[in-house]
Amino acid sequence: MSFQVRKLLLVIVVLHVSACSSLGVKPWERNLLAKKQMALTSSPINAALDDHIYFSKEASSGGRGFAGGGCGCN
Amino acid sequence: MNKSLSFSAALSAAVSALFVAPVTSVKAEESNAWKLDSAVMYYGETDRVQAVEVIVGGKKEFEDGHFLDLKFTFDTLTGASATGAVAQPNIQSFTRPSGNGRYTVSANETPLDDTFKDTRVQLNAQWTQPLKGEYTLSTGAHLSKEYDYLSLGINAGLAREFNQKNTTVSAGLSLGQDTITPEGGLPIPLYEMPHYINSPNGQPNNTEGSSSDFDASRDRSSDSKQIVDLLFGVTQVINRRFITQFNYSYSNVDGYQTDPFKVVSVVDENGVTLNNIYESRPDKRQKNSVYAQGKYHLSKSVVDVSYRYFWDDWGIKSNSIDAKYWMPMGKGYLEPHIRYYQQDEADFYQPFVTRQPEVDSNVSADYRIGKLTGLTLGLSYGFPLNNGHEISFRAELYRQKVTDPGVNNIGVINQLDIFPDVDAVIFQTNYSF
Numbered sequence A: 001m002s003f004q005v006r007k008l009l010l011v012i013v014v015l016h017v018s019a020c021s022s023l024g025v026k027p028w029e030r031n032l033l034a035k036k037q038m039a040l041t042s043s044p045i046n047a048a049l050d051d052h053i054y055f056s057k058e059a060s061s062g063g064r065g066f067a068g069g070g071c072g073c074n
Numbered sequence B: 001m002n003k004s005l006s007f008s009a010a011l012s013a014a015v016s017a018l019f020v021a022p023v024t025s026v027k028a029e030e031s032n033a034w035k036l037d038s039a040v041m042y043y044g045e046t047d048r049v050q051a052v053e054v055i056v057g058g059k060k061e062f063e064d065g066h067f068l069d070l071k072f073t074f075d076t077l078t079g080a081s082a083t084g085a086v087a088q089p090n091i092q093s094f095t096r097p098s099g100n101g102r103y104t105v106s107a108n109e110t111p112l113d114d115t116f117k118d119t120r121v122q123l124n125a126q127w128t129q130p131l132k133g134e135y136t137l138s139t140g141a142h143l144s145k146e147y148d149y150l151s152l153g154i155n156a157g158l159a160r161e162f163n164q165k166n167t168t169v170s171a172g173l174s175l176g177q178d179t180i181t182p183e184g185g186l187p188i189p190l191y192e193m194p195h196y197i198n199s200p201n202g203q204p205n206n207t208e209g210s211s212s213d214f215d216a217s218r219d220r221s222s223d224s225k226q227i228v229d230l231l232f233g234v235t236q237v238i239n240r241r242f243i244t245q246f247n248y249s250y251s252n253v254d255g256y257q258t259d260p261f262k263v264v265s266v267v268d269e270n271g272v273t274l275n276n277i278y279e280s281r282p283d284k285r286q287k288n289s290v291y292a293q294g295k296y297h298l299s300k301s302v303v304d305v306s307y308r309y310f311w312d313d314w315g316i317k318s319n320s321i322d323a324k325y326w327m328p329m330g331k332g333y334l335e336p337h338i339r340y341y342q343q344d345e346a347d348f349y350q351p352f353v354t355r356q357p358e359v360d361s362n363v364s365a366d367y368r369i370g371k372l373t374g375l376t377l378g379l380s381y382g383f384p385l386n387n388g389h390e391i392s393f394r395a396e397l398y399r400q401k402v403t404d405p406g407v408n409n410i411g412v413i414n415q416l417d418i419f420p421d422v423d424a425v426i427f428q429t430n431y432s433f
Helices: A002-022 A044-057 B002-018 B020-031 B211-216 B411-415
Strands: B035-045 B050-063 B066-082 B092-095 B102-105 B112-130 B135-146 B149-162 B167-180 B218-220 B223-239 B242-255 B263-267 B273-278 B284-297 B302-312 B317-329 B332-344 B372-384 B390-402 B422-432
Touching (some): A044 B035, A044 B050, A044 B066, A044 B390
Antiparallel strands (some): B035 B050, B035 B422, B092 B102, B112 B135, B223 B242, B302 B317, B372 B390
């Protein structure tokens, strides 16, 4: 499974590098993307609180950011 | 119409570009003040853990693109936590992890350790600045201290933008060192939990055991683990309304990862607990995850969907799907949230054992590394205040359904619910200024 996922990831990265030149917007077309609610992590504080809860209560961590540690809660 | 709009937009961009120097310097002066973001969160499980967490974060731009982020976190935990011991049809008694006294658990109840109590302070600092070309460098450090736990870490990340900043490729490294020093020392893995009581006046009460029994179950006062995390990411703007992110993260944890407060029940053929032994987890763990996120701007609202697949060499695999829908509401916004999580158990997870495990083997009955699902439903509401500050409120329900990984329940355990659900509520207020 992990090998397949790695392969998939590689494909995604290669696709990005090769196809990204046809994607995207011009600098003056960023009015919607510049809104706070369009930031990938629109509330870093909420993300930190959620990460702490789920790190404490579930066996998985990381993904959006480092898998980390930081507390003795797990 | 569209043509003339985009022409005027292009013209205004060109005019801005001509005056780029004065515009940015004015902007820099305006944005040089600290921007503060704060939150107070209450997390409460039914009959179990209660937590209050306060975060205050500040961000300051020193010169164009040079940012300092500081974050202070304080949290306090009280309540009871599942010990891993299996429920029984009779009252059970357990020695506290500190060795000071004992606690009892009613018949048919999941054993919870009611001495769960901690206060934690955490500091994070992160510096981000542009480098030559299209590169951005970010470095940071964190310190987290609890009564019995210390976590230190440093991190660095490098990002490069391509294709008119529509593509960002990043790589990051984080190094951490965690040290645990529980009151009463670290129990010897797989060793039988002793019966020992200190009476309130400090005089040992040896009717059910002795201090030497307790001391014999401990082999050291503290231990540590080292964490190396790698994170690789690609962010891609698809079009004016659509942005995506893809991450791969790897984490290598080396050192003490057993939970010194957890035990496993050894039961006989009738399901009756003979004794409880301290759990044991491997001292190495490699975690991986792939993460994909997409954010799409509809005419006014925003859809945010993310997915993570996680796997590690303990045998744990999990899927997480998270979706938020941001929509304008009056002057502010409303944001419903749903998250679904599904996890397969670790190879060494066993709700109970029927014989003493072999020396150096691993076993844990901690339901958090067992087979479970989690469902979160939430709603946020936020709006700007007249002074330009912003306030928001969040309420969420979180339910964990713990499921039988396929063990053959025996004897008295058959009649008991040894996989109870865990329900929690989350209330939160944020204030930004």
